[in-house]
Amino acid sequence: MKMILFGAPGAGKGTQAERISDRLQIPIIGTGMALREAIAQGTPNGLEAKSYMDGGHLVPDEIVIGIIKDRLAQPDCQKGFILDGFPRTVAQAKALDAMGVPIDLVLDIEVSDEDIERRMTGRRICGKCGASYHLIYNPSEKEGVCDRCGGELTIRSDDKPETVRERLRVYHEQTEPLKGHYAESGKLRTVIGQEELADTSRLVDEVLEAYR
Secondary structure (H helix, E strand, O other): OEEEEEEOOOOOHHHHHHHHHHHHOOOEEEHHHHHHHHHHHOOHHHHHHHHHHHOOOOOOHHHHHHHHHHHHOOHHHOOOEEEEOOOOOHHHHHHHHHOOOOOOEEEEEEOOHHHHHHHHHOEEEEOOOOOEEEOOOEOOOEOOEOOOOOOEEEOOHHHOHHHHHHHHHHHHHHHOHHHHHHHHOOOEEEEEOOOOHHHHHHHHHHHHHOOO
């Protein structure tokens, strides 16, 4: 199974990627990790990417795609892979197509912006011991206080409402058009994210079963 996994920030994409990886025994390939590995290994693409990063510049698409292609050629990807967080734009998707990287399935996990904002802005973390809570799904016994150590619970900067809304705006603007690109090729399948993780997982498994 060679697949791409889409989903807005907070849609539960990472959790499903881990489940699929465990179930099918295929690696999750993310841009950040692939870049770090290529730089650490001193590959030609990695060294070129490092020169851009050291200069404070964005790494061009062609170098990123070259790094991804090199990573997909490694032995652990023989049985398949999950691309998570790449491609991010239609230009990257078209470049991936042009480089001959085969894709069997593009799985999109859909959750409304309202639900994502509720999920993410409700998260709290203990500044003392790192324990995680949620105002709705996993509240502490005493509001604002960690059950484990009594530390203060705070909201991470990434989970503040204005940050969440901006991340969603960027996703809709840059990444959402990819769904049209892959729908044209007949590879796109959409799963509606459910309130319960197990229900979303069941729907994802039904899609995967259809490709076995």
